[in-house]
Amino acid sequence: MRLTVIGNSGSYPGPESSASCYLLEEEHLGRTWRILLDLGSGALGSLQRHTDARTIDGVFLSHLHADHCLDLCGYYVMRKYHPEGALPKIPVHGPADTARRMAKAYDLDEDPGMNEEFDFVPYANTALEFGPFTVTAREVVHPVTAYALRVEAGGRTLAYSGDSGVCPGLDDTARDADLFLCEASFLEGAPNPPDLHLTGAEAGRTAAGAGAQRLLLTHIPPWHDPQVVLGEAASEYDGKVELATAGTSYDV
Numbered sequence: 001m002r003l004t005v006i007g008n009s010g011s012y013p014g015p016e017s018s019a020s021c022y023l024l025e026e027e028h029l030g031r032t033w034r035i036l037l038d039l040g041s042g043a044l045g046s047l048q049r050h051t052d053a054r055t056i057d058g059v060f061l062s063h064l065h066a067d068h069c070l071d072l073c074g075y076y077v078m079r080k081y082h083p084e085g086a087l088p089k090i091p092v093h094g095p096a097d098t099a100r101r102m103a104k105a106y107d108l109d110e111d112p113g114m115n116e117e118f119d120f121v122p123y124a125n126t127a128l129e130f131g132p133f134t135v136t137a138r139e140v141v142h143p144v145t146a147y148a149l150r151v152e153a154g155g156r157t158l159a160y161s162g163d164s165g166v167c168p169g170l171d172d173t174a175r176d177a178d179l180f181l182c183e184a185s186f187l188e189g190a191p192n193p194p195d196l197h198l199t200g201a202e203a204g205r206t207a208a209g210a211g212a213q214r215l216l217l218t219h220i221p222p223w224h225d226p227q228v229v230l231g232e233a234a235s236e237y238d239g240k241v242e243l244a245t246a247g248t249s250y251d252v
């Protein structure tokens, strides 16, 4: 499974990157399957540097904050009005309210909203088989309904925190993952509100406790020094830990 970081900036786009979006690719049945984890502010532009955006097979949204879902609006336009003809409907997995919220975001009537372009599917309590990918969504703590996503393909596992505080759902998602893509939005020592985001140290502790093989820190807001966050994580986790950078691909 190949991961390409399309956007990794925390909470809003930064000078080096759009907001959250991760492309996962895996060969299956004679072609490359492609899914997106999140499609946040600015990410649709960056995505086009790495692949033909029309070839995405499905989208998995961690939650409905703008920095994780808002570029679905532009993607709706691309798929609906493409001059070569409307593109086939693809699934968009997310919280139960995703169809209504995305219609509101684009100022569309809820019926049909974006339902002719996307098949909105709420997360269930069971793992979902999608082409070569098995995706498990677990609810995590955040001010809105939010999920961490565990994606398995070809015997490898990528765990993605979405936005989360420390919680059992995050621990279960990261358990023995080959690569743990984990947010680290906060700094230790600041008056951080509970159940919102993680510090680098908390990301490191979660990775260590879960036995994750490798840690990739993401969702660092542009107002923080990423090296400080990296140092915090490395102080709690003995494995390989790096900063996610936009445009970089990783073999999971």
Ligand SMILES: [Zn+2]
Pocket: 010, 011, 065, 067, 068, 163, 219
């Ligand atoms: Zn966020």
Ligand SMILES: [Zn+2]
Pocket: 063, 065, 142, 163
């Ligand atoms: Zn959020």
